[in-house]
Amino acid sequence: MALIELSCPICDADFALGGDEKPGDEVYCSYCGSPCRITADPYDEECQIEEEI
Numbered sequence: 001m002a003l004i005e006l007s008c009p010i011c012d013a014d015f016a017l018g019g020d021e022k023p024g025d026e027v028y029c030s031y032c033g034s035p036c037r038i039t040a041d042p043y044d045e046e047c048q049i050e051e052e053i
Contacts, residue, residue: 003016003017003019004016004017004019005017006027006038008029008031008032008034008036009034009036010029010032010034010036011029011031011032011034013029013030013031013032015029015030015031016030021038022038023038023039023040024037024038025037025038026038
């Protein structure tokens with residue numbers, strides 16, 4: 001499985017996912033530590049994450 005990178009909605013840094021994430025999972029930016037939620041299939045090119053409030 002290819003390494004997937006997403007951009008943090010807070011600091012805009014790109015960070016890699018672990019490989020077993022799915023929609024609705026909470027992930028943390030490896031640079032600023034902000035909690036984010038995956039909004040769609042992380043292996044879909046349209047996947048984004050949103051700031052966790």
